[in-house]
Amino acid sequence: QSSSASKKCHCQEINFLFIVFDSILLLSLGLGTMGQGIVTSLVKANIPVVALEQNLEYLNKGRKAVMLLLEREAMKMEEGAQTLDFHNPARLQFTVDFDLMRDVDLVIEAVFENMALKKEIFHKLSKICKPGALLCTNTSALNIDEIASATSRPQQVIGTHFFSPAHVMRLLEIIYGRHTSPTAIATAMQLAKALKKVGVVVGNCFGFVGNRMMFPYVQQAVFLLEEGNFGFKIGP
Ligand SMILES: CCCCCCC[C@H](O)CC(=O)SCCNC(=O)CCNC(=O)[C@H](O)C(C)(C)COP(=O)([O-])OP(=O)([O-])OC[C@H]1O[C@@H](n2cnc3c(N)ncnc32)[C@H](O)[C@@H]1OP(=O)([O-])[O-]
Numbered sequence: 531q532s533s534s535a536s537k538k539c540h541c542q543e544i545n546f547l548f549i550v551f552d553s554i555l556l557l558s559l560g561l562g563t564m565g566q567g568i569v570t571s572l573v574k575a576n577i578p579v580v581a582l583e584q585n586l587e588y589l590n591k592g593r594k595a596v597m598l599l600l601e602r603e604a605m606k607m608e609e610g611a612q613t614l615d616f617h618n619p620a621r622l623q624f625t626v627d628f629d630l631m632r633d634v635d636l637v638i639e640a641v642f643e644n645m646a647l648k649k650e651i652f653h654k655l656s657k658i659c660k661p662g663a664l665l666c667t668n669t670s671a672l673n674i675d676e677i678a679s680a681t682s683r684p685q686q687v688i689g690t691h692f693f694s695p696a697h698v699m700r701l702l703e704i705i706y707g708r709h710t711s712p713t714a715i716a717t718a719m720q721l722a723k724a725l726k727k728v729g730v731v732v733g734n735c736f737g738f739v740g741n742r743m744m745f746p747y748v749q750q751a752v753f754l755l756e757e758g759n760f761g762f763k764i765g766p
């Protein structure tokens with residue numbers, strides 16, 4: 531009975547979730563390969579976004595790349611008579627000012643794959659962001675629970691693993707940690723839908739699902755190369 535009671539409780543929590551992503555301000559943290567694609571996806575979905583970088587040099591590089599991607603997307607959309615309002619600072623803003631984090635409802639972190647750096651950033655986010663803000667990480671393989679342990683709100687920490695190129699690839703792995711709330715999972719699923727991606731909820735283990743399958747393939751390809759087996763005929 532206690533298990534059905536807890537299931538009911540989760541369902542009720544999810545039923546109360548009516549998020550209109552149009553009214554939500556997202557922040558993408560890190561404007562490298564993945565940040566650029568993620569920001570492009572968000573803008574394409576008409577979600578207001580702030581893109582944050584560590585310094586002006588990286589910011590300008592990232593901004594240039596995002597603008598190029600968006601111009602291409604806008605050209606494609608114009609043919610379909612839709613508009614992409616990406617020159618409007620109310621829809622897309624670039625900054626190095628961490629304080630702008632205060633107002634956002636959802637953060638997607640895409641900085642270097644380094645646990646110490648991610649923990650430092652999540653600690654900062656949990657201090658600065660408003661209490662309800664959801665904190666997402668785009669980590670490829672790091673432990674979501676360890677990242678969440680740097681915050682005072684582990685129930686609001688979740689993995690949103692985009693695949694490269696993020697504005698093209700449709701898979702979005704949604705990784706829940708030990709403390710991630712059902713509301714956080716439902717919100718991340720809703721985000722996937724808003725981005726027209728396929729959200730797949732997976733558990734927290736090394737490489738999650740996609741990379742756990744890919745890493746051995748890559749490893750075997752390297753072994754084949756090392757052993758000089760590429761280029762030989764197979765079969766009779
Ligand atoms: C060992 C440790 C490694 C750690 C790695 C971590 C891995 C990570 O966690 C998980 C991953 O992401 S795993 C990686 C998972 N990712 C994969 O496996 C992806 C592998 N790639 C593919 O499957 C194909 O290239 C696509 C399906 C992306 C496109 O296929 P298609 O439709 O036949 O090709 P198309 O018609 O030619 O291009 C369509 C549009 O896409 C654009 N574009 C393409 N590539 C781009 C790029 N790199 N950049 C930017 N844009 C790129 C292209 O410009 C074009 O835009 P346009 O504006 O219309 O001109």
Ligand SMILES: NC(=O)c1ccc[n+]([C@@H]2O[C@H](COP(=O)([O-])OP(=O)(O)OC[C@H]3O[C@@H](n4cnc5c(N)ncnc54)[C@H](O)[C@@H]3O)[C@@H](O)[C@H]2O)c1
Pocket residue numbers: 559560561562563564565582583584585588592639640641642643644651668669670671691692693694
């Ligand atoms: N590249 C991929 O194929 C891929 C795919 C899926 C997931 N990921 C994951 O996404 C994350 C980002 O990967 P990437 O390939 O985009 O890396 P990248 O090196 O291209 O970009 C990282 C960006 O983070 C910025 N950054 C670093 N510290 C920062 C800080 N304190 N504040 C703001 N910005 C900061 C850097 O300036 C840089 O522009 C990693 O966790 C990676 O594992 C990568």
